[in-house]
Amino acid sequence: MMLLFFHPSRRSLAAFAAGDAFGGRGRVARHLERCSDCRRFVGFAQRLGKAAAALPTPAPSEALLARALADRAAGMRGILPAPLEPAPGTLLGRAIRVAAVIVVATILGVWWSGRGARDEFASANELLLAGFVPQSAEAGQAGRSAGVMTHRLQALTATYQRRFVDSASGRTTDAGKYDLRVAPADSRMWLLTSSWREIEGLEDMNGAHTWTESVTVADSALQAASRVVHVKPYGRWAGIAIDQRFRHDSVIGQMSLDEDPTRRPIAHDLGAHRERLIASDALGPVFFMGVPLLTGSEFHLSALGWAVVPRDVFLPMHMKVIGSERIETPAGTFDCWKFVISVGRETHYHWVRKSDHLGVRTLRRMSDGRTRELILLREGPTG
Amino acid sequence: MMPLATTDPGPTLDPDLIPRVRQGDPTALTAIYRAFGGELLALAGRLTGSDADAEDVLHDLIVGLPDAMRSYVERGRLRAWLRQIVVRMCLMRLRAARRRRETGLDAAGQLPARAMPAGDSNAAIEIALRELSPAVRAVVVLRFIDGLSHAAIADTLGISINASEARLSRGLVALRRKLEALL
Numbered sequence: 001m002m003l004l005f006f007h008p009s010r011r012s013l014a015a016f017a018a019g020d021a022f023g024g025r026g027r028v029a030r031h032l033e034r035c036s037d038c039r040r041f042v043g044f045a046q047r048l049g050k051a052a053a054a055l056p057t058p059a060p061s062e063a064l065l066a067r068a069l070a071d072r073a074a075g076m077r078g079i080l081p082a083p084l085e086p087a088p089g090t091l092l093g094r095a096i097r098v099a100a101v102i103v104v105a106t107i108l109g110v111w112w113s114g115r116g117a118r119d120e121f122a123s124a125n126e127l128l129l130a131g132f133v134p135q136s137a138e139a140g141q142a143g144r145s146a147g148v149m150t151h152r153l154q155a156l157t158a159t160y161q162r163r164f165v166d167s168a169s170g171r172t173t174d175a176g177k178y179d180l181r182v183a184p185a186d187s188r189m190w191l192l193t194s195s196w197r198e199i200e201g202l203e204d205m206n207g208a209h210t211w212t213e214s215v216t217v218a219d220s221a222l223q224a225a226s227r228v229v230h231v232k233p234y235g236r237w238a239g240i241a242i243d244q245r246f247r248h249d250s251v252i253g254q255m256s257l258d259e260d261p262t263r264r265p266i267a268h269d270l271g272a273h274r275e276r277l278i279a280s281d282a283l284g285p286v287f288f289m290g291v292p293l294l295t296g297s298e299f300h301l302s303a304l305g306w307a308v309v310p311r312d313v314f315l316p317m318h319m320k321v322i323g324s325e326r327i328e329t330p331a332g333t334f335d336c337w338k339f340v341i342s343v344g345r346e347t348h349y350h351w352v353r354k355s356d357h358l359g360v361r362t363l364r365r366m367s368d369g370r371t372r373e374l375i376l377l378r379e380g381p382t383g
Numbered sequence: 384m385m386p387l388a389t390t391d392p393g394p395t396l397d398p399d400l401i402p403r404v405r406q407g408d409p410t411a412l413t414a415i416y417r418a419f420g421g422e423l424l425a426l427a428g429r430l431t432g433s434d435a436d437a438e439d440v441l442h443d444l445i446v447g448l449p450d451a452m453r454s455y456v457e458r459g460r461l462r463a464w465l466r467q468i469v470v471r472m473c474l475m476r477l478r479a480a481r482r483r484r485e486t487g488l489d490a491a492g493q494l495p496a497r498a499m500p501a502g503d504s505n506a507a508i509e510i511a512l513r514e515l516s517p518a519v520r521a522v523v524v525l526r527f528i529d530g531l532s533h534a535a536i537a538d539t540l541g542i543s544i545n546a547s548e549a550r551l552s553r554g555l556v557a558l559r560r561k562l563e564a565l566l
Contacts, residue, residue, distance in 0.1 A: 010552040017555075018526065020533075048508070052527040058428075060420030066439055068416075069409050070447035078447030081475060082454065084468035100408055153411040232405050252479040267479050 007038055011232065016257070017045035066070050074185045075193065075214065077228050078258055079243035081263060104240035126159040127373055133249050150220040152290025154356065157181045158379040160285070161330065162199075163369045169326055175199070189225065190217050222287070224279035229306065232258065242266070242306045249274055255308045266307045273302040280304070285359035288352050293337050297321040318342045319350075327351050329360050331376040336360060394425040401457055416445060419462060423469050429524045430473035432513040440472045468528065470539060477517045504565045511561040515554055522547050522556040 008016075008028045016028045032039050048097060049109040161176040165171070175197040185191040208231045215227040224246045232239035239258030244251050244266055253266040278287060278301055298320045305312035319341045327336045334353035341348040349359045360376040396418060403411035420441060427437035444465070457463055512520055521540060525531045526547075531539065532549040540547070 006534060010556060011548045014555050015548065016551045040563075041555070042560065044563050044566060047557050048555070048558060049527050051410050051504060051508055051566055055425070055508060057421040057425050059445070060416060060424045060441065061438075062460070064442060064484035065413060065416045065420070065445065068442045071409065071442070072409075072412075072449075076446050077450065078443050079467050080444065080447040080451040082451075083464055159470065247479065250479065251473070254475065265478070266473065 005076070007035065010041070013038055013041050014045055017042045018049070020275045026038055043090070049203055050136065054123065075183075075191050076185075076216065076226070078226075079228065079241050081254060082256070110270065116227075122131070137352065140379075150290060151287065152220065153182055153222070153286055154289060155183050156358075156379060156381060158285065158358070159377045160374045161377045162196075163373050163375070164366075165373060167369050167371060175372075177377065180282060180285055185216055188218055192216075192280065192282040192286070205381075206236060210326060213280060213282050215282050216283065218288070222279075224277075227280050227304075242308070244304075246270075246279070251304065251307055253307075264308050268307050268313050273304075276301045277314075278303040288357035288359070291357060293319050293321055293352070293357065295337075315343065324350060324354070327353075327361050329376045331360070331378050334360055396461070401452060401461070402457065405449055405452045412445055413449060415448065415465075416441075416538065419465050423465060426466060426524070426528070427469050427473050429509070429512055429528065430470065430521055431476055432517065432520060436473075436476055440469060440476065444469060467539075470525070470529070474521070474540065477521070480517075506561075507562060507565050508558075513557050514561070515557060519550045519554040519557070522550040523558070526551050 008024065008031055012022070012028050014020050014022055014033075016025060027090055028038075033041060033203055079154050086362070114363070160180070161174060162176040162178060164173045164199045166173075177197050178194065179197065180192070180194045182190060182192050189213065193214040194212065196208070199208060199211070209230045211229075213227070215230045216225045217223060218225060224244075226240070227245065227246040229242040230239065231241075234240040234257075237257050237260060241256045241258070242253070243256070244253040248271050251266060251268050251270060253267060255264040276299075278284070298318070301317050301319065303315040303317065305315055307313045320338050321337050323338050325338045327334055334351075336351035336353050337357075339350040340354070343349055346364070349363045350359060352359050358376075358379075362374045364372045366372055396414065400411050400414055404415060423444065424437050424441050427440040428434055431437055431440070451468065455461070499516075512523065515523060518540075522536055525536045525539065526533070531545045533551075536542075536547045537544045
């Protein structure tokens with residue numbers, strides 16, 4: 001009878017109820033013959049298991065299906081987490097897997113740390129630095145500390161040329177094209193898609209051949225809902241994908257590698273950056289559309305990085321309208337507002353045309369004496 | 384005794400379906416939705432404890448399925464593959480929600496308590512599951528409804544086997560308090 005005072009643990013009883021094989025199964029069985037309390041627990045667990053397995057399945061709504069298909073048709077895409085591989089059955093297998101994870105994590109940590117250090121503002125970020133999200137366009141003009149900012153996007157397509165200009169010889173080298181498309185996704189959302197092609201300066205785009213990005217934003221506030229980036233290849237990887245969703249005051253999502261099971265989560269508070277955030281490179285050329293500008297307008301902003309590692313979440317910048325200039329581009333000659341942009345210790349220049357505030361040129365002086373430019377090549381309405 | 388949702392292949396589907404899903408064919412996606420949508424919605428609802436989150440998961444699954452399916456190797460395990468993806472999507476959502484709560488961004492926090500309907504054991508089980516903590520609920524659902532082993536649950540949730548067993552035990556004790564009179 002003394003045995004009755006030493007009840008098996010609830011964990012053992014649950015394992016017994018589930019039919020699991022474990023060392024003490026015989027002892028539990030013998031205990032149950034004499035202990036009604038433990039029998040009730042096991043009986044309950046078994047009844048619950050059967051009842052849970054028989055729970056009815058709800059009918060999924062046709063409206064939900066229609067919404068998902070409509071979102072796909074409108075260009076929405078998402079990156080789903082990969083299913084896990086089957087668990088190794090041995091301790092050795094488990095140990096090997098843990099070691100592999102540590103090695104991969106270490107490599108990725110070095111790689112990601114290096115990503116920002118090599119050239120934080122290379123490639124698509126050039127265009128990001130061309131647009132912008134002033135919390136207070138009016139503040140710059142009227143001296144107020146803050147103001148409600150509204151944007152006014154237009155459906156358009158635009159192609160930019162990326163080129164290097166040698167300051168000594170004046171020789172220009174074409175280094176790729178950047179296509180941007182802005183289209184309404186529905187009555188209140190805009191879908192912006194951008195892609196690089198004919199990239200030639202591979203070394204400063206991490207070896208990418210294609211670099212595509214899409215973002216959905218809501219009406220006049222341009223509040224981001226989702227952002228997807230896909231770069232192929234990326235360094236020594238076949239490709240990398242960044243999937244970000246914006247929920248309340250946070251950005252969440254996942255980084256994944258093509259042909260590689262490695263995944264890394266994205267989860268950050270947007271915090272105080274939220275009101276001054278440029279959520280995507282694709283917004284760069286068009287962000288000023290609808291925003292009033294005057295000489296002297298100043299903006300303190302943050303560009304959102306891929307947000308996979310802490311150092312690549314927010315990129316603070318200061319920009320100021322310093323005057324007017326007439327700019328010649330292959331797409332035409334435009335009267336523009338000229339910005340100076342300070343990002344860390346670097347200075348960039350950017351021009352938006354006065355007629356609609358579309359970005360038409362961005363310039364960065366390189367340490368080797370060249371300048372790197374993005375310049376409007378052609379534009380048109382959305383087809 | 385355990386149901387094995389992960390090993391049941393599910394309904395028989397047109398063999399051309401998967402290539403068509405990869406191409407984003409809406410009729411193929413509709414076929415997937417009709418075949419598996421209900422059970423995936425139920426799984427997501429039980430894991431997240433929220434009908435709205437479950438619908439978001441199913442929506443995102445359909446939107447992202449053509450791209451994801453490029454990595455799917457057909458071995459007659461489509462149902463298990465879809466369930467695994469849904470489980471991982473739900474876990475990502477729960478982690479994000481937990482983080483919001485930790486930073487005070489999600490005032491709604493836990494699920495609303497609902498009245499236990501008398502005499503309806505299915506509804507009572509659903510409600511009792513939702514009232515478990517997300518961490519415990521995930522183990523109970525994966526063990527009792529998906530039929531995963533503790534080793535597989537530990538891998539899926541990123542916890543130890545001991546932790547999985549302990550959470551199941553805690554879940555059973557909590558569920559017994561609420562449901563024993565009904566079952």
